[in-house]
Amino acid sequence: MSSSDTPFIHIDHVSFAYAPGQRQILNDVTLGFDRGRVTAILGGSGCGKTTLLRLIGGLFPATQGRVVVDGEVVDPHNTEKLFALRRRLGMLFQFGALFTDLSVFDNVAYPLREHTRLSETMIRDIVLLKLNAVGLRGAADLRISEVSGGMARRIALARATALDPEIILYDEPFAGLDPISMGVTANLIRQLGETTHATSILVSHDVQECFAICDYAYLMSSRGVVVAQGTPQELNASEDPEVVQFIKGQPDGPVRFHMPAPDMAEAFGVAP
Numbered sequence: 001m002s003s004s005d006t007p008f009i010h011i012d013h014v015s016f017a018y019a020p021g022q023r024q025i026l027n028d029v030t031l032g033f034d035r036g037r038v039t040a041i042l043g044g045s046g047c048g049k050t051t052l053l054r055l056i057g058g059l060f061p062a063t064q065g066r067v068v069v070d071g072e073v074v075d076p077h078n079t080e081k082l083f084a085l086r087r088r089l090g091m092l093f094q095f096g097a098l099f100t101d102l103s104v105f106d107n108v109a110y111p112l113r114e115h116t117r118l119s120e121t122m123i124r125d126i127v128l129l130k131l132n133a134v135g136l137r138g139a140a141d142l143r144i145s146e147v148s149g150g151m152a153r154r155i156a157l158a159r160a161t162a163l164d165p166e167i168i169l170y171d172e173p174f175a176g177l178d179p180i181s182m183g184v185t186a187n188l189i190r191q192l193g194e195t196t197h198a199t200s201i202l203v204s205h206d207v208q209e210c211f212a213i214c215d216y217a218y219l220m221s222s223r224g225v226v227v228a229q230g231t232p233q234e235l236n237a238s239e240d241p242e243v244v245q246f247i248k249g250q251p252d253g254p255v256r257f258h259m260p261a262p263d264m265a266e267a268f269g270v271a272p
């Protein structure tokens with residue numbers, strides 16, 4: 001969050017557990033997302049990044065605190081408001097989640113057919129425009145089984161932006177991609193944000209890809225707290241050992257590689 005004003009999307013002192021008595025995934029976290037900016041939420045596996053996206057999308061209520069989008073508190077129990085919020089959201093799921101039995105064209109057309117009453121001629125024009133924006137207009141008639149992983153991610157991007165969302169949530173957009181496809185996807189996320197003025201939030205553990213395209217980033221830890229935040233330049237310059245360890249991908253540092261576990265000898269039932 002670059003200013004002290006209330007941000008467009010505000011996660012305000014949120015704590016969260018999936019069920020009463022279960023492990024607290026988020027512990028009093030506060031994050032802000034400015035309108036029209038690309039903000040990254042970084043952190044190791046299981047630290048609650050996807051959970052944060054679920055709270056923004058109203059899939060679960062915060063246990064404590066509140067999630068505010070454009071001045072409205074997100075309330076999963078208020079179906080009408082939730083529906084209105086979801087119309088403003090585009091979501092790129094981990095690994096794309098395309099319909100494998102549909103063509104590329106039909107995948108991108110899907111949200112338009114589901115959520116609008118546009119004519120097929122209009123839908124065709126929009127789909128081709130969206131595919132063109134990701135460089136895949138020529139692939140419209142292919143089946144999903146015929147496209148590469150990198151292409152699939154771009155098709156998923158075209159689908160996520162089909163309804164011109166104001167907010168786009170990206171869950172691990174670089175997972176499983178080769179370095180070239182990663183770079184292409186990263187640039188597309190930036191470009192789509194710039195051309196549509198969407199507010200983009202991406203969760204990832206690919207630090208350098210995110211730093212290349214984001215305006216601001218939060219670093220979460222496995223304790224379910226925000227350990228650092230700032231522009232990529234600020235975070236790159238940080239001397240905080242936890243930040244340095246995460247950014248440089250070092251195995252040793254304040255964050256332990258091994259989860260707490262019984263002694264090896266004890267676990268294997270052999271005498272020490």
Ligand SMILES: Nc1ncnc2c1ncn2[C@@H]1O[C@H](COP(=O)(O)OP(=O)(O)OP(=O)(O)O)[C@@H](O)[C@H]1O
Nearest residue numbers: 018025043044045046047048049050051052203205
């Ligand atoms: N529906 C659920 N019910 C109960 N626990 C869950 C549920 N979804 C996730 N969790 C747990 O919540 C924790 C945080 O998960 P989350 O998916 O938010 O992490 P993440 O940072 O996105 O991780 P990754 O990078 O591996 O996707 C994990 O320990 C996970 O096992």
